Amino acid sequence: MGALGVAIGAFGAHKLHDMLEKAGRLDTFETAVRYQFYHVLALFALGTLWAFRPELRSLSTPAWLWVGGILLFSGSLYVLCFTGITKMGIVAPIGGLLLLAGWLSLAWAVRSL
Secondary structure, eight states: OHHHHHHHHHHHTTTTTHHHHTOOHHHHHHHHHHHHHHHHHHHHHHHHHHHOOTTOGGGGHHHHHHHHIIIIIIIIHHHHHHHHGGGGTTTTHHHHHHHHHHHHHHEEEEEEE
């Protein structure tokens, strides 16, 4: 997901910048990339923690919530930016809720550390 974020971000910044700006969607695109990277870094930290504490099986819940959140939140914004299908904007809040649920489930999982 990190490599994909770099590729999408670079493609948007170098090849689609003018199109995104003209369509008024540059901010939306940047938000999608930024939130993808925030959660890729969080997934990396979670994976590192899990490597040292494999007994913490409950860490898989926030990981899967973040993966789903990235796909729905950032993914729907990418589709909106690249295709102009505005109905995809309806999906973004669901992805946002998954990202939020991931953070809350992480807090729940590490409460006893």
